[in-house]
Amino acid sequence: xxxxxxxxxxxxxxxxxxxxxxxxxxxxxxxxxxxxxxxxxxxxxxxxxxxxxxxxxxxxxxxxxxxxxxxxxxxxxxxxxxxxxxxxxxxxxxxxxxxxxxxxxxxxxxxxxxxxxxxxxxxxxxxxxxxxxxxxxxxxxxxxxxxxxxxxxxxxxxxxxxxxxxxxxxxxxxxxxxxxxxxxxxxxxxxxxxxxxxxxxxxxxxxxxxxxxxxxxxxxxxxxxxxxxxxxxxxxxxxxxxxxxxxxxxxxxxxxxxxxxxxxxxxxxxxxxxxxxxxxxxxxxxxxxxxxxxxxxxxxxxxxxxxxxxxxxxxxxxxxxxxxxxxxxxxxxxxxxxx
Ligand code: QUE
Numbered sequence: 001x002x003x004x005x006x007x008x009x010x011x012x013x014x015x016x017x018x019x020x021x022x023x024x025x026x027x028x029x030x031x032x033x034x035x036x037x038x039x040x041x042x043x044x045x046x047x048x049x050x051x052x053x054x055x056x057x058x059x060x061x062x063x064x065x066x067x068x069x070x071x072x073x074x075x076x077x078x079x080x081x082x083x084x085x086x087x088x089x090x091x092x093x094x095x096x097x098x099x100x101x102x103x104x105x106x107x108x109x110x111x112x113x114x115x116x117x118x119x120x121x122x123x124x125x126x127x128x129x130x131x132x133x134x135x136x137x138x139x140x141x142x143x144x145x146x147x148x149x150x151x152x153x154x155x156x157x158x159x160x161x162x163x164x165x166x167x168x169x170x171x172x173x174x175x176x177x178x179x180x181x182x183x184x185x186x187x188x189x190x191x192x193x194x195x196x197x198x199x200x201x202x203x204x205x206x207x208x209x210x211x212x213x214x215x216x217x218x219x220x221x222x223x224x225x226x227x228x229x230x231x232x233x234x235x236x237x238x239x240x241x242x243x244x245x246x247x248x249x250x251x252x253x254x255x256x257x258x259x260x261x262x263x264x265x266x267x268x269x270x271x272x273x274x275x276x277x278x279x280x281x282x283x284x285x286x287x288x289x290x291x292x293x294x295x296x297x298x299x300x301x302x303x304x305x306x307x308x309x310x311x312x313x314x315x316x317x318x319x320x321x322x323x324x325x326x327x328x329x330x331x332x333x334x335x336x337x338x339x
Pocket of ligand 1: 026027028030031067068069070071117118140141142143144146309310
């Protein structure tokens with residue numbers, strides 16, 4: 001029983017399409033070790049296969065594209081002291097992200113449902129990311145005492161002013177149109193037309209032609225001005241301070257509320273990682289993320305955050321330290337792999 005299915009749609013000899021279908025519906029296609037290993041193996045194989053010109057990544061479930069990584073399993077490994085398993089999981093996941101970023105062929109993801117964390121790692125680094133109104137995009141890791149990883153510390157700081165820091169710290173969910181507007185996705189197609197678009201891609205038709213009659217213009221009501229005003233900083237304490245000073249600003253108050261449910265340590269480490277990611281290559285970011293993932297999963301907040309959000313689902317984690325002001329910034333910098 002495998003959670004990844006593949007199909008080959010053979011074109012006229014050399015323009016075949018290899019399709020990877022994520023098929024772990026009960027976990028919203030969260031990527032476990034076998035899915036990462038299988039995806040890596042098939043991409044390597046297709047990379048050297050002259051009959052494959054394009055890779056298409058889709059979901060077998062109408063409930064999700066991919067909810068993230070296998071965070072519950074990571075927590076179990078952490079609690080059992082199996083640190084080698086933790087390192088193995090993240091290093092293979094990040095190696096897959098790097099392979100996708102360097103992939104020598106067209107790599108197209110169809111995102112017709114939630115794509116969070118690891119789900120962005122297997123899509124955003126690819127050339128084409130087609131989203132619908134059912135797409136929900138987020139990097140929600142600070143809520144579970146973890147960090148935005150899968151190369152997000154490379155792509156987040158390259159979004160419009162402050163947007164990556166806002167996404168990474170608050171874990172805000174954005175829709176498909178918003179994702180295109182800020183550049184995380186490349187094309188918007190109504191969900192009802194995605195099947196036709198997928199069939200066109202499977203037939204090997206040029207993407208421009210496939211999308212010609214189905215692509216919608218995008219609009220966004222994201223608070224880009226406020227995001228730039230408050231989140232264009234690489235220091236979590238300064239960002240929270242700015243929001244606290246915005247007395248009477250309803251949006252700022254809402255952001256403070258979102259940040260209050262995150263791990264304060266994760267917030268400080270995340271700000272460091274995204275700040276440093278702005279001046280690093282993807283490979284450097286993934287390497288830094290691996291060290292940070294190893295260290296932050298050993299921190300109390302990770303097991304506690306995953307417990308509260310994904311295991312017991314009480315959504316009431318007891319993070320320590322409990323506020324960002326109490327976080328030792330030296331400790332945060334060391335977890336992030338800086339200094
Ligand atoms: C942060 C995360 C994840 C998350 C929630 C967060 C994550 C992840 C899942 C998830 C959700 C539903 C499932 C599942 C996993 O949720 O990485 O198996 O059924 O995989 O706040 O990083």
